[in-house]
Amino acid sequence: MMNDKKKLTLKDIGRELGISVSTVSRALKAHPDIAEETIKLVKEYAETHNYVPNFLAVNFRKNKTFNIGLIVPELVHHFFSTVISGAISEANRQGYNLLVSQSNDILKDEILASRAMLNSSVDGLLISISNETVEGDHLREFLNEGKPVVQFDKITDYLPTPKVIVDDFDGAYSAVKHLIDEGYTRIAHIRGREDVKNSSERCAGYLKAIQDHNLESDPDWVKVCRKISDQEGYDFAKELMESKNPPNAIFCITDLVALGVLRYLKEKGYHIPKDVGLIGFSNWMLSRVSTPQLSTVEQHGFQMGVDATNLLIEMIGNHDVENLKTVEIKTELVIRESTTLSKA
Known part of the structure; x- marks a missing residue:
């Protein structure tokens, strides 16, 4: 027995x-x-x-743990949760496990999380960097040990790795062009930090659309978020709408910021979209249940997770840490009640 x-x-x-x-x-x-x-x-x-x-014994003989690390700025975040779902789906399909952590958008926490991943002998790392990360020397430690890294969404060009990104410029351009097509002529933008690449790309798309359509441009109509929060959306909406030259439409860096704007506008009795048009970016679940429903830009987070994971596993199999491929995912404009002035 x-x-x-x-x-x-x-x-x-x-x-x-x-x-x-x-x-x-x-x-x-x-x-x-x-x-x-x-x-x-x-x-x-x-x-x-x-x-x-005994997977550990089997994997040891193969010189692999079949574990992949994934670090995001925030776990409780609609976009990143969809990326994680896609990554888990693809990793499991290919026989890998996913170890997930968050940086809280703080460089110090990102360094701790990445080194914990490295010490747990993951075969490679997926990461969306924090707002404070610039050069990413702590991530080079993976490359120095022959472990590939794939950046996604929030990236740094200082780190020589492949990247899976959204076409933020085109997504923003499409959002602003939609506002223009609906008849809005004074369009503000509540953006993210200047040193964050996806924020800069979205702002560039906004500015190009304004320029291409010869619309009024006012530097005071561009507001810079630090925390990307709904409270910042509320506060900046207050500044914009109480200024001497208020806009009649607002394009926001994310849906969360846009929901803060929406809260302010509704409190002050503005009719949306008749008085003010509003569009976000990310297609959060909350954007579908807000009143009015929020127009936005779909980033296809699940597909990003699948593509990034597939690329990383391919690199692990090829023992490749020199791949510099960039995968760009196209966005999709989602038109809802908050911008349809022609139907208001």
Whole structure:
């Protein structure tokens, strides 16, 4: 009889059933060379006796842990949660596990998280950098150990890795052009920090659309968020609408900021979209249930997670840390009630 306190091994199963260890191993994997009766016998015995595969030993022989690290600025965030879902789906499909952490958008926390991932011997890292990260020397530690890194969404060009990004410029341009097509002529932008690339790309798309359509431009109509919060949206909406030259439409860096703007406008009795048009970026769930429903730009976060993970696993398989490929995902304009002036 097996000692219940001892962990059951392939050797134990083979001894109890009178078959070889290799036959047990192949039977558990339902190998076509093994008879159905044997597969059934082995699997039933393993299940009855609570056999747990020793993945660590198997992976050690392959010089892999089959674990991938993933670090995002914030876990409780609609966009990043969809990226994580896509990454988990693709990782599991290819036989990998995903270890997830967050940086809280703070460089110090990102360094701690990345080194914890490195010390846990992940095979590679997926990361959307914090707002404070510029050069990313702590991420070079992975490359120095032969472990690939793939950046996604928020990236730094200082780090020589592949990148999976959204076409932020085109997404912003499309959003502002939609406002212009609806008849809005004085369009403000509540942007993110100047030193964050996706924020800069969205602002550039906004400015190009304004320029291409020869619209009025006012430097005071561009406000810079630091925390990307709904409260900043509320406060900047107050500044914009109480100024001497208020806009009649606002394009926001994210839906969360736009919801703060919406809160202010509704408190002050503005009719949306008749008095003020409003559009966000990200297509958060809340944008679909707000009143009025918020127009926005879909970033396809799930697809980003799939593409980034697939690229990383390919690099792990090829022992490649020099890939500099950039994958760019196109956005999609989502038109809802907050901008449809022609139907108001």
